[in-house]
Amino acid sequence: MVGAGCAYSMINQSIADEIMMVGRTHEKAVAQALDLSHCMDFTSHRTKVYAGTLHDCGDMDIVIITAGPNPKPGQDRMTLLHEASEIVRDITDPIMASGFDGIFIIAANPVDVVTYLTWQYSGLPRERIIGTGTSIDSSRLKTILSDVFSIDPRSVHGYVLGEHGESQFVAWSHVTIGGKPLLHIMEQHALRFPELSLDDVALKTRDAGWEIFTRKGHTQFGIGNALAHIARSILYDEHRIIAVSAILDGEYNEQNVCAGVPAIISGEGIQEIIELRLEEHEQRQFHHSCQVIRSAIEQVQVMV
Ligand SMILES: NC(=O)C1=CN([C@@H]2O[C@H](COP(=O)(O)OP(=O)(O)OC[C@H]3O[C@@H](n4cnc5c(N)ncnc54)[C@H](O)[C@@H]3O)[C@@H](O)[C@H]2O)C=CC1
Numbered sequence: 001m002v003g004a005g006c007a008y009s010m011i012n013q014s015i016a017d018e019i020m021m022v023g024r025t026h027e028k029a030v031a032q033a034l035d036l037s038h039c040m041d042f043t044s045h046r047t048k049v050y051a052g053t054l055h056d057c058g059d060m061d062i063v064i065i066t067a068g069p070n071p072k073p074g075q076d077r078m079t080l081l082h083e084a085s086e087i088v089r090d091i092t093d094p095i096m097a098s099g100f101d102g103i104f105i106i107a108a109n110p111v112d113v114v115t116y117l118t119w120q121y122s123g124l125p126r127e128r129i130i131g132t133g134t135s136i137d138s139s140r141l142k143t144i145l146s147d148v149f150s151i152d153p154r155s156v157h158g159y160v161l162g163e164h165g166e167s168q169f170v171a172w173s174h175v176t177i178g179g180k181p182l183l184h185i186m187e188q189h190a191l192r193f194p195e196l197s198l199d200d201v202a203l204k205t206r207d208a209g210w211e212i213f214t215r216k217g218h219t220q221f222g223i224g225n226a227l228a229h230i231a232r233s234i235l236y237d238e239h240r241i242i243a244v245s246a247i248l249d250g251e252y253n254e255q256n257v258c259a260g261v262p263a264i265i266s267g268e269g270i271q272e273i274i275e276l277r278l279e280e281h282e283q284r285q286f287h288h289s290c291q292v293i294r295s296a297i298e299q300v301q302v303m304v
């Protein structure tokens with residue numbers, strides 16, 4: 001679902017010249033590739049789509065990992081930890097053996113842990129390992145706020161930080177609408193938004209994936225576009241700032257962990273991690289979220 005959703009977004013946005021679909025069931029990858037290749041008469045750019053194997057990844061600029069189990073509705077993504085860590089190991093080894101020397105983008109859950117493991121197993125520099133992290137949560141936050149304030153979501157700026165999961169939080173001190181801090185807007189217009197609770201918005205954002213899961217059993221389009229957005233910023237060297245899961249080495253005073261932070265995404269991968277000046281309570285929330293991710297990593301880490 002996520003892999004096909006991503007490929008569909010990339011084809012429709014003319015992001016890549018060539019996409020190779022890989023799946024555990026090769027016949028399914030062949031079917032997805034054929035189906036996607038039939039989009040071409042209706043798109044502005046011809047993308048060559050075909051199926052291949054993990055051993056054919058040597059020449060790729062980007063490998064996007066979406067292979068993994070899905071949580072059951074309401075289940076913490078961390079319950080997938082052990083199964084996901086085995087899958088990423090199985091996948092990374094043949095990809096690296098094929099000579100791959102590009103950039104990994106990871107969506108498989110629990111994404112912060114899987115991203116960290118991909119870094120360990122691949123041996124690639126940390127800037128070339130990018131998890132979708134809280135990009136989807138930040139987009140969900142903007143969509144929810146855009147409904148409340150009747151403003152285009154693209155005019156709302158702000159980030160969900162930390163885990164793509166239960167311990168994530170909204171850095172409210174950095175949420176702006178049209179350049180104006182949200183907290184100031186709410187102070188100024190207290191009478192206009194009497195019912196608005198930031199805690200409720202944060203919860204609704206965190207649980208937005210489950211709203212979809214309980215109804216259809218998976219999410220696909222939002223994450224597909226998030227992956228395509230990151231891939232575009234790499235392939236077009238756009239230098240977009242996106243909230244991705246990045247391996248931290250001292251940023252935000254954190255180490256040995258991977259968590260959702262804003263970062264400049266360029267042809268190099270993660271060009272720079274943006275260190276926001278967080279309020280003290282936000283810094284504590286970030287640290288707590290990193291602790292949750294770090295302890296999950298420790299449960300599945302093997303020496304490489
Ligand atoms: N980071 C995010 O925001 C999101 C993450 N996800 C995660 O993405 C992952 C995929 O979700 P869906 O696409 O809905 O699941 P799916 O079941 O539709 O697809 C999983 C794919 O992984 C492949 N696969 C599994 N084990 C493999 C292996 N060892 N080698 C090669 N291929 C293998 C399967 O063949 C299948 O094609 C899940 O972990 C899900 O939780 C889903 C939505 C959003």
Ligand SMILES: CC(=O)C(=O)O
Binds near residue numbers: 077109219223
């Ligand atoms: C599945 C998942 O992680 C999401 O849609 O948020």
